[in-house]
Amino acid sequence: MIAPDTxxxxxxxxxxxxxxxxxxxxxxxxxxxxxxxxxxxxCMIFCFMCCLTIFKARIPAVVYAKLLLTxxxxxxxxxxxxxxxxxxDHFAFISISSQGLxxxxxxxxRGLGAVSxxxxxxxxxxxxxxxxxxxxxxxxxxxxxxxxxTYRCIFILADSAATITTAxxxxxxxxxxxxxxxxLGTLSAACIIRSFVNARLMQQAFDSRCxxxxxxxxxxxxxxxxxxxxxxxxxxxxxxxCSFIG
Amino acid sequence: xxxxxxxxxVTHAIGWSLASAxxxxxxxxxxxxxIREKPEQxxxxxxxxAFTFVLSALKMPSVTGSCSHPTGTGLGAVLFSPGxxxxxxxxxxxxxxxxxxxxxxxxxxxxxxxxxxVGPFAATLVYRLARGIKLPFSFAVFLAASLADLLTYVTTxxxxxxxxxxxxxxxxxxxxxxxxxxAVTQIPLAISEGLLTVVVxxxxxxxxxxxxxxxxxxxGQEVRA
Numbered sequence: 001m002i003a004p005d006t007x008x009x010x011x012x013x014x015x016x017x018x019x020x021x022x023x024x025x026x027x028x029x030x031x032x033x034x035x036x037x038x039x040x041x042x043c044m045i046f047c048f049m050c051c052l053t054i055f056k057a058r059i060p061a062v063v064y065a066k067l068l069l070t071x072x073x074x075x076x077x078x079x080x081x082x083x084x085x086x087x088x089d090h091f092a093f094i095s096i097s098s099q100g101l102x103x104x105x106x107x108x109x110r111g112l113g114a115v116s117x118x119x120x121x122x123x124x125x126x127x128x129x130x131x132x133x134x135x136x137x138x139x140x141x142x143x144x145x146x147x148x149x150t151y152r153c154i155f156i157l158a159d160s161a162a163t164i165t166t167a168x169x170x171x172x173x174x175x176x177x178x179x180x181x182x183x184l185g186t187l188s189a190a191c192i193i194r195s196f197v198n199a200r201l202m203q204q205a206f207d208s209r210c211x212x213x214x215x216x217x218x219x220x221x222x223x224x225x226x227x228x229x230x231x232x233x234x235x236x237x238x239x240x241x242c243s244f245i246g
Numbered sequence: 247x248x249x250x251x252x253x254x255x256v257t258h259a260i261g262w263s264l265a266s267a268x269x270x271x272x273x274x275x276x277x278x279x280x281i282r283e284k285p286e287q288x289x290x291x292x293x294x295x296a297f298t299f300v301l302s303a304l305k306m307p308s309v310t311g312s313c314s315h316p317t318g319t320g321l322g323a324v325l326f327s328p329g330x331x332x333x334x335x336x337x338x339x340x341x342x343x344x345x346x347x348x349x350x351x352x353x354x355x356x357x358x359x360x361x362x363x364v365g366p367f368a369a370t371l372v373y374r375l376a377r378g379i380k381l382p383f384s385f386a387v388f389l390a391a392s393l394a395d396l397l398t399y400v401t402t403x404x405x406x407x408x409x410x411x412x413x414x415x416x417x418x419x420x421x422x423x424x425x426x427x428x429a430v431t432q433i434p435l436a437i438s439e440g441l442l443t444v445v446v447x448x449x450x451x452x453x454x455x456x457x458x459x460x461x462x463x464x465x466g467q468e469v470r471a
Binding site for chain 2: 033
């Protein structure tokens with residue numbers, strides 16, 4: 001239903017320890033944001049993470065490109081806004097300064113590099129693994145519980161929302177704009193009520209099993225591979241070195 | 247409207263994360279207290295976050311013809327308290343980044359600040375003010391939802407302008423530029439979201455008034471209105 005989530009469980013890197021993948025994504029993200037030589041280093045990070053996601057994890061390139069579209073749109077609008085210079089002193093009211101152009105290029109490179117890191121993480125690591133890792137990192141238990149609960153509820157609710165939408169659409173519920181507004185409103189209201197009822201039922205199920213303490217989620221452990229950790233460190237060192245040379 | 251991953255410079259990303267951390271912390275404290283008093287509310291918060299996520303995945307028609315999605319901050323803030331919306335919003339934004347690659351991890355702090363702190367607090371304030379001067383319930387909900395949406399977008403524009411001030415005109419010119427660019431999509435969106443929220447509340451009060459009263463979401467007076 002949610003494409004990245006399905007891929008996160010079916011890709012070739014799912015058996016790799018989540019800490020290794022998070023370490024790689026985090027170190028690349030930090031290098032991407034901190035590097036002084038933005039253009040070469042960010043392009044390198046983008047290519048590296050792209051290849052890793054598409055060839056190593058075997059994520060379909062079409063899906064990857066589609067996911068890249070939304071951030072690209074924001075990037076174009078944002079960088080375009082920074083690039084355009086509005087002032088009455090120039091010959092033309094709207095102009096492009098070389099400084100603005102430079103900032104825009106830096107923004108685009110940084111953005112692309114960072115998005116490739118995010119896509120790597122969200123396409124190769126299931127959310128359950130990430131919350132497990134967060135719990136290991138001593139994030140407050142309440143927040144972890146909220147994350148686990150939300151993750152579970154999202155799919156139940158999205159399923160009923162999809163069913164209701166199909167039912168509404170088959171009765172021309174989205175034919176005109178007024179009808180769309182009315183349909184969306186009743187859909188949202190129905191979802192709220194369903195959520196409340198679900199919450200009550202889940203609480204009853206929880207209570208009937210004496211569930212007062214923290215919720216425990218089973219995690220299948222996979223071994224940390226020293227080879228991967230060393231590879232991640234090597235890649236980070238190479239890119240860090242490039243950022244000093246470049 | 248989420249700021250994408252990697253758009254903000256490091257200092258700004260850290261700064262906004264630090265700025266929104268106390269709100270999330272306070273929200274967690276409020277939630278913890280509420281759960282201790284009423285343990286049955288624990289599930290409610292989880293489904294509230296899931297609901298906000300699903301709502302934000304809905305496509306909403308906008309006046310200009312483009313499709314956009316509701317933020318749900320106004321609805322959440324009126325249904326739940328604005329304090330509790332900060333952690334709920336944080337969870338929703340994290341899932342949007344991890345499941346949809348929408349928004350980002352380094353810009354999470356900035357997005358939390360605009361969507362889960364400014365939006366809900368503005369919605370609650372507007373709602374209380376509007377009810378205080380005896381405006382009808384539907385109109386108060388409309389104002390709360392659409393102004394929360396507008397303020398969220400103005401905050402985002404401010405964050406972007408603060409990060410990338412205009413080389414000549416500085417913050418003010420850059421702010422005006424970002425506001426102008428985003429106004430094209432965001433003003434119609436705010437109006438649509440306001441209307442949608444009114445329809446949601448009408449549907450809720452018409453068909454499910456008793457359930458809502460059972461769950462202490464609406465008071466008797468609001469149900470009659």
